[in-house]
Amino acid sequence: MINISSNFEGGNIKLIEIAENNIQLHINDDHNSAEKQWFYFQASQVKNLNCKFDITNALDVSYPEAWPTCTIVYSYDRKHWQRLATHYDEHTLSFSLKPEHDIVYFSLFPPYSYQRHLDLITRAIIQDNCQLVACGQSIYNRPIELLQIGDNAANKKNIWVIARQHPAETMAEWFAEGMLETLLNSKSKDACNILEQATIYIVPNMNPDGSILGNLRTNGAGVDLNRSWLRLDPSKEPESHFVFKQMEKIGVDLFLDIHGDEDIPYTFFAGTEGIKGYSKQLAHLDKNFREILSQITPDFSQENGYEPSTPDTVDMGIATNRVAQRFNCLSLTLEMPFTDNKYQPDSELGWSTDRSKRLAENIIKSLNIIVPELNHSS
Numbered sequence: 001m002i003n004i005s006s007n008f009e010g011g012n013i014k015l016i017e018i019a020e021n022n023i024q025l026h027i028n029d030d031h032n033s034a035e036k037q038w039f040y041f042q043a044s045q046v047k048n049l050n051c052k053f054d055i056t057n058a059l060d061v062s063y064p065e066a067w068p069t070c071t072i073v074y075s076y077d078r079k080h081w082q083r084l085a086t087h088y089d090e091h092t093l094s095f096s097l098k099p100e101h102d103i104v105y106f107s108l109f110p111p112y113s114y115q116r117h118l119d120l121i122t123r124a125i126i127q128d129n130c131q132l133v134a135c136g137q138s139i140y141n142r143p144i145e146l147l148q149i150g151d152n153a154a155n156k157k158n159i160w161v162i163a164r165q166h167p168a169e170t171m172a173e174w175f176a177e178g179m180l181e182t183l184l185n186s187k188s189k190d191a192c193n194i195l196e197q198a199t200i201y202i203v204p205n206m207n208p209d210g211s212i213l214g215n216l217r218t219n220g221a222g223v224d225l226n227r228s229w230l231r232l233d234p235s236k237e238p239e240s241h242f243v244f245k246q247m248e249k250i251g252v253d254l255f256l257d258i259h260g261d262e263d264i265p266y267t268f269f270a271g272t273e274g275i276k277g278y279s280k281q282l283a284h285l286d287k288n289f290r291e292i293l294s295q296i297t298p299d300f301s302q303e304n305g306y307e308p309s310t311p312d313t314v315d316m317g318i319a320t321n322r323v324a325q326r327f328n329c330l331s332l333t334l335e336m337p338f339t340d341n342k343y344q345p346d347s348e349l350g351w352s353t354d355r356s357k358r359l360a361e362n363i364i365k366s367l368n369i370i371v372p373e374l375n376h377s378s
Contacts (some may be wrong), residue, residue: 002049006041010111016056016156021049026057028360030215032222035161037061037262038168038214040107046099053106058093062216066262067093071339071350075108076101081110083340083350109260109338110169110353114179114212117205120177121145127184129195136242138375139220142208144239146246149183149202150195157253157374158365162243165225165319166217167210169260171336171356176182176204176258178357182364191366197371201250206239209243226257226314229322240319252327253374256363257319261335265306265342267351267359270333272324274309286331289370295361298344300354305335330374 004023016024021289023043029036032255043051049160058067067088072095073081084106086095097104124130129150136144150156156283161174161179181201183191186341205211209220217224221236228237232244272278293300316322324331336359340350 002046002051003044004041005044006039006214008042009077009114009212010214011040011042012036013039020135021062022052022054024054027055029216030210030218031213031220033218033224034104034216035062035215035224037066038108038176039064040105040111040214042105043099044102044103046104047102048098048100050096050098052094052096055093056091057087058088058131059091059177063262066338068364069263069265069339073107073350075105075107075110076103078101078105078111081107081349081353083348093204105321107264108168109170111209112164112173114208117173117208120180124180124184129182130184133201134242134246138207138209138239138276139207139236142212144203144206144208146243147180147202147204149180149200152199152250157371157376158201158251159198160201160252160255160323161258162203162206162256162319163198163258164204164211165206165240165257166206166259168216169336170202170211170259171260171351171353172258173205174178174353175336175357176202178360179364180204181357182361188257190361190368193368194364194371198253199248199365203243205241212324226259226319227317229319230316243288244322247327252329253326253376254322254329254333254367255320255323255369257331257333259333259335260338261305262338264335265337265339266301266303266305267299267334267336267341268301268303268305270304270306270320270335271308272321272331274311274314275321275325276311277325277328279283279328282324282328282330285373286332288373289330289332289366291360292369293366296365297359299341299359300362301341301343314348328375330370364377
């Protein structure tokens with residue numbers, strides 16, 4: 001008999017009904033929030049069965065506009081993930097598979113487990129040029145690790161990278177893993193060069209509670225962290241409160257906030273052109289960084305996926321806007337696709353964990369070129 005389960009870390013699905021090999025499902029809301037879109041579940045006792053899965057509340061999710069072009073992923077070992085086509089009829093998201101093994105996992109994008117996160121932190125801090133410079137706490141008292149790569153000499157620029165404010169955007173932590181692996185590789189010329197110019201501060205997972213709960217966008221209190229940076233209430237969003245206080249203590253010369261977009265099928269930056277005091281210098285740095293990165297990798301597009309914000313519409317609760325205005329620095333949101341890069345398609349894997357990690361390597365190459373132009377905040 002077919003069994004469906006999401007009773008594990010990061011899991012999210014509700015079984016509605018199984019009629020022969022047709023499985024009807026619902027995506028659950030985020031904990032303490034009505035946001036929803038992420039799913040991750042296991043189907044067992046399905047070997048050689050022609051299984052059809054219908055997510056019947058697909059219209060009610062946070063971004064139903066993403067479904068018509070959606071591909072999801074499946075895996076038998078939770079290490080190797082393959083793409084699977086879907087069909088959307090304006091109400092139900094459907095996909096079918098005849099599994100080769102008794103157990104198969106389905107997800108919106110390859111998960112990044114908390115165990116892998118802990119291993120990543122451990123591998124990083126045993127390296128000579130990495131230290132745990134500070135550690136905050138989430139709503140559920142899980143650590144928010146702030147890693148410092150390189151020494152903090154007074155003449156060096158301060159570069160900040162945070163990932164996974166939105167827990168379902170797991171490509172962001174795959175990116176953080178790629179960045180740490182490159183920066184901590186003593187044989188990497190790009191890493192050696194950037195660490196001569198800058199100190200890198202990285203928070204690989206801003207939202208461990210949401211990651212473990214299987215949330216789409218929110219933390220353990222049901223707060224969207226990337227709308228909290230103006231308010232910064234430590235009782236509701238201790239994660240962003242902690243990081244911003246550390247920024248004020250250390251200084252910020254460049255800030256990158258790493259995300260994924262459910263709908264837009266390419267990788268792009270979103271800028272801070274709508275903030276008060278946005279200068280010609282910041283506009284120049286933004287334009288130059290985009291041009292440099294697009295020349296280094298075809299996986300990055302200079303095309304802006306979002307409409308540029310204006311002073312009357314800008315949301316100062318968004319991390320990049322708040323940081324740009326507070327520190328008068330280049331501040332960008334990096335968005336990666338859940339599905340594929342339409343300009344560099346991969347029919348088998350789509351946008352993948354490896355591509356997320358390679359993009360981080362290319363960001364480091366780009367930083368080597370742009371960092372000398374940055375203002376120094378300290």
